[in-house]
Amino acid sequence: MHGPRKATRMIAITSRPVPAAAPAGHPVLRALLSRPRPAVMGILNVTPDSFSDGGQFIAPERAMAQARRMIAEGADIIDIGAESTRPYGAQPVSADEEMKRLQPILAGVVALGVPVSIDSMKSAVVGWALDSGAAIANDVWGLQRDPDMAKLVAARNSPVIIMHNRDQVDASIDIIRDIVDFFSRSLDIADRAGISRGNLVLDPGIGFGKTSEQSMTALARLHEISVFGLPLLVGASRKRFISTVTPSEPHQRLGGSIAAHLVAAQGGARIIRTHDVSETVQALGVAAAIEGNR
Numbered sequence: 001m002h003g004p005r006k007a008t009r010m011i012a013i014t015s016r017p018v019p020a021a022a023p024a025g026h027p028v029l030r031a032l033l034s035r036p037r038p039a040v041m042g043i044l045n046v047t048p049d050s051f052s053d054g055g056q057f058i059a060p061e062r063a064m065a066q067a068r069r070m071i072a073e074g075a076d077i078i079d080i081g082a083e084s085t086r087p088y089g090a091q092p093v094s095a096d097e098e099m100k101r102l103q104p105i106l107a108g109v110v111a112l113g114v115p116v117s118i119d120s121m122k123s124a125v126v127g128w129a130l131d132s133g134a135a136i137a138n139d140v141w142g143l144q145r146d147p148d149m150a151k152l153v154a155a156r157n158s159p160v161i162i163m164h165n166r167d168q169v170d171a172s173i174d175i176i177r178d179i180v181d182f183f184s185r186s187l188d189i190a191d192r193a194g195i196s197r198g199n200l201v202l203d204p205g206i207g208f209g210k211t212s213e214q215s216m217t218a219l220a221r222l223h224e225i226s227v228f229g230l231p232l233l234v235g236a237s238r239k240r241f242i243s244t245v246t247p248s249e250p251h252q253r254l255g256g257s258i259a260a261h262l263v264a265a266q267g268g269a270r271i272i273r274t275h276d277v278s279e280t281v282q283a284l285g286v287a288a289a290i291e292g293n294r
Helices: 027-033 060-072 095-102 106-110 123-131 149-156 175-193 212-220 222-228 241-245 254-266 277-291
Strands: 039-045 077-081 116-119 136-139 160-163 200-203 232-234 269-274
Touching (some): 060 077, 077 106, 077 136, 116 123, 136 149, 149 175, 160 175, 175 212, 175 222, 200 269, 212 241, 222 232, 254 277
Parallel strands (some): 039 269, 077 116, 116 136, 136 160, 160 200, 200 232, 232 269
């Protein structure tokens, strides 16, 4: 005879309704957000110390080959970073060093024909990259670290990804409230600088300034971050929180990354940032096809 069953908390796999996003202003962003599935952003780190692939693509010929491969696999955007922003142990570099790492490859990647975003917290680097053909600014400090970033983005009429971040992890805080408050400050900065609302994308910053539990909370409650009516980007690729569920090294976290990104897409994310483009494109496509047959 079976005893009473314990109640089990289930994660819904259907999409929650979210507020309608503000119409994209920049034509590049408008095209990316018009796809039937979330756009896929392929990560290209030309750094010696990124947490997952540091040093693999610092040689220009290897970086170009990786960009071509990701585009062939279906990447809609290539996100190039020349300074590791990993939360643990990253070594800061100067703007000159970032540009030195980017200079041999940026024009070549732009010439491949997909939009390029520049992952930098320095306005000098972002301005140089935009002038060199990059289309999107990706600021891991959400316009709150470099005082010149917002006015630069406004002057260039560039789309900008505003990511939540914290200097210190604090397990005691309500992380969703912290993210919402952070975005409110960033959006005020953007408004005062004159950045078009249609050029804004929000990123909850999975793995940045958060415990593993807080990163999972941000993914599970992504719909609560949709209150601003702006498109969301999620980058959970190979992040450390996956190893707290299933012990693994970064290169062993493909399954966890796919799971997190499917949850994010179901929660309303319109851009997914990943190291593993082919598998992510396939997973998002299959999920969209299944949802289309409901």
